[in-house]
Amino acid sequence: MTKTQSEQLKAMLPVLRRFAYSLTGSMADADDLLQNTVEKLLTKPVPDDVELLAWSYRICRNLWIDEYRANKVRQAAVHNPELQQAEVDATAQITSDITLKQVESAMATLPDDQREVLSLVAVQGLSYQDTANVLSVPSGTVMSRLARARSKLAQILFLEKGTKGPNGNEVTA
Structure with a gap:
């Protein structure tokens, strides 16, 4: 030029x-x-x-x-469905892996009695009464520990005040 x-x-x-x-x-x-x-x-x-x-x-x-x-x-x-499905599957798997690691980490911070109840009810699928029998505590104690465990997990997983929790309600730390 x-x-x-x-x-x-x-x-x-x-x-x-x-x-x-x-x-x-x-x-x-x-x-x-x-x-x-x-x-x-x-x-x-x-x-x-x-x-x-x-x-x-x-x-x-x-x-x-x-x-x-x-x-x-x-x-x-x-817009090819085959490619979209692969992308969705990969994204879902990554999100699932991250969420699982976050939950495991958060559960590790719970006191033993709350972690046991949460694990038996939420992870193992036991009823409150079965959990109470396994732990040799009243079912009211199971419900109380479970409520505290869930609340603590929500605080840990959704740290910022005003962040929406999984049920859409506001979580406060």
């Missing part, structure tokens, strides 16, 4: 940027498109019989079309 073409290109940048914005509708995307256009203009020779501005518009438009088509292909892949 000759010095005059380089100077012309510098002078055209605001015009090309507005054109890129008109194509993309986003300043961030327009700046990316402008950068790719300038890169292409600097690396590829401009034909002698073509005006630089017209050539720049053509390159910018062609790059945008290429990106638009690539995005359509990506969007079609995203």
Whole structure:
């Protein structure tokens, strides 16, 4: 690119940027498109019989079309049920793993009597009466310990005041 073409290109940048914005509708995307256009203009020779501005518009438009088509292909892949299911499964598994680790960690901070009751009722699925029989305590004690354990877990897992707990109610620490 000759010095005059380089100077012309510098002078055209605001015009090309507005054109890129008109194509993309986003300043961030327009700046990316402008950068790719300038890169292409600097690396590829401009034909002698073509005006630089017209050539720049053509390159910018062609790059945008290429990106638009690539995005359509990506969007079609995203809407592919097989790919979505794999993504949902992976996300659910990661969330489940994180949640399980958080709950295990939170349970470890509970006093032994509360952890035992919570484990027997919530994890093992025993009734209050069966839990009371296993621990040799009255069923009212089981309910009291369970309530305290659940409250403490909620405080640990949802530390910030005003954070919504799993039942949608506000949890206060």
